[in-house]
Amino acid sequence: MKAIYRILIALVLLASAIASYSKGIQSGVFLFIILGLVLEGAFWFGLFPIKRRKGT
Structure with missing residues (x-):
């Protein structure tokens, strides 16, 4: 069940x-393009989480 939620959120x-980029390009509002970058970053960092080593 956890995998389904991860895929759905991604x-x-x-x-x-994509919607934010589209709205930013159509309206010319740079804030939507920044929002698109943030959402895309969240997508990629959520898709490939940083794995930390346990113990040394």
Whole structure:
């Protein structure tokens, strides 16, 4: 069940980033482009999480 939520959240983030880019380009509002970058970054960092080593 956890994998389904991860996939669903990733798809929502990607769709939101694409919609934000589209709105920013159409309206010329740079804030939407920044929001798209943030959402896309959240998508990629969520897709490939940073793995930390346990113990040394």
